[in-house]
Amino acid sequence: MENSNWDHINCGPYRAFKSSNLQDLAMPIPENFANFDIDNAGVTVWLFKKSGGGAGAAPTFSGRWIATTDELDAALKNAVFDARARIEEVLEYGLLAQNHEASVLAIDTLETFADRIIAATANPLPQRQIRNNAQIRNSEFYVIRLTSNGEILHAIHKTDASWKSRKQFQAIQAFFHNETMGLQEDPPVTLSRKVDFFIFGDRIYIENKRSFESVLSYRQAHEEEFAALRAEEPFAALFTDIAPLVAFVGTNRIQLRRVCAIRQKGHYRNQDFMQRLRAQFANYNLTIHFDENGRVNPTLETCADIITALLDHRLTSAFSENIYDVPDATRVN
Secondary structure (H helix, E strand, C coil), X not given: CCCCCHHHCCCCCEECXXXXXXXXXXXXXXXXXXXXXXXXXXXXXXXXXXXXXXXXXXXXXXXXXXXXXXXXXXXXXXXXXXXXXXXXXXXXXCCCCCCCCCEEEEEEHHHCCHHHHHHHCCCCCHHHECCCHHHCCCCCEXXXXXXXXXXXXXXXXXXXXXXXXXHHCCCCCEEEECCEEEECCCCCCCCCCCCCEEEECCEEEECCHHHHHHHCCHHHHHHHHHHHHHHCHHHHCXXXXXXXXXXXXXXXXXXXXXXXXXHHHCHHHCHHHHHHHHHHHHHHCCCCCECCCCCECCCCCCHHHHHHHHHCCEEEECCCCCEEECCCCCCCC
16 A cells, blocks of 8 residues: 555554554645745756765765756756645655655654755865766766755755666667767766755655665665664564574665664563564464564564564454554554
């Protein structure tokens, strides 16, 4: 299911292992963001290459600005305007949260490395101007920086394959003009009509969660979070052997989000929750093996159910009595 906030669906009350997490519901788009004057804003386009960012370290962003024509500026502003116009509501960013076609996820800039992008684009010095095609190639993302009435809006998009140097050598680029086809000396790059995420004030508004996490090295942060979770004594003590869970999660971005959400929710620290899980897991069609001391004995085949249980994401309807897996859950009582 696309919309993971179950309070938006009239399915009736649900019961599961007792959870105490309350998540924020959808909010309207902030007025100052909605009223930012894109049409009359000044435009600067920045191209960024990135290095580092592994093992929880801060990435290094190397940005250069590029001169643009009035026609391109107008097209970019139209694209940014359209991307903002489709936003009807704002949901708080969460490890498992997902937006839909009319919503964005929001997170504070201080929780990310976005401040480095903001600082890098603050001053288009002459020595940072792009002068040749080599400085364009292999850019990881670009930033459309808009300024209006003292306010700044950054619209960011991850580049596609047309920006990669290797693509130049895999095809002969040609153009057609005046009934003749000729060789394209400098192959073009593609600027999307979509925006992956906005930075405005102290908030980030995310349309494409995967691109946001890639640009700002958020998956690496998840890997560090999972390592910290494994080091927690209450979590490690749940298992006879944690190695199968580590192998199951691996570097899969979805599973990393899920295990990080386990730490965020913290149900494994609640003895009452864990006792109910041991007593009722079979009633919820979960396959989990316990030893004589009540510790989980994981296998690669049972890890998915273990994660689902610790997330409190196996729910049953009091109306239909059906049992459901949900990608996320919002408590409404």
